[in-house]
Amino acid sequence: AQTVTQSQPEMSVQEAETVTLSCTYDTSESNYYLFWYKQPPSRQMILVIRQEAYKQQNATENRFSVNFQKAAKSFSLKISDSQLGDTAMYFCAFLGADSWGKLQFGAGTQVVVTP
Template sequence: AQTVTQSQPEMSVQEAETVTLSCTYDTSENNYYLFWYKQPPSRQMILVIRQEAYKQQNATENRFSVNFQKAAKSFSLKISDSQLGDTAMYFCAFMKPTIWGKLQFGAGTQVVVTP
């Protein structure tokens, strides 16, 4: 079974600064997908970024980027130029490429952006 570990329960960052969230996972699979989801306070969870394991290039979406280290089974998320609207719970998730598309989530990291 896969496990996803987020070791930072909470992180605080000032506006315009950069914060990096860590995620490690355990799997014996060679092909899989990794995701970061964001859950703002009292709002719906949305996808931030995804990475296919067979792609060596790290995914980037505007101010969000990942550092994918396949050998180390690490998938960190970097938020650059943090904004107040980035305050949210962030979840790392793993998916095997089976027909079911099941996600395995980490425990989450609460990010608080302060003025």
């Protein structure tokens, strides 16, 4: 069974600064996908970024980028130029080939952006 660990319950960052969220996962599979989702107070789960394990290049999406270290089973998210609207709970999620369709989520990291 896969496990996803987010070791930071809460992170605080000032506007325009950069924050990095950590995520590690445990799997024996070689084919899988990793995601970061954002859940603001409205509770709508919004996709931030997606990474295919077979791709060596780290995914980027505007101010959001990941550092994918496959050997270390690490998948961190960097938020650059933080904005007040980035305040939300951020979830790391794993989707493995052995259980296609079953997203495994971490416990989440609460990000608070302050003026």
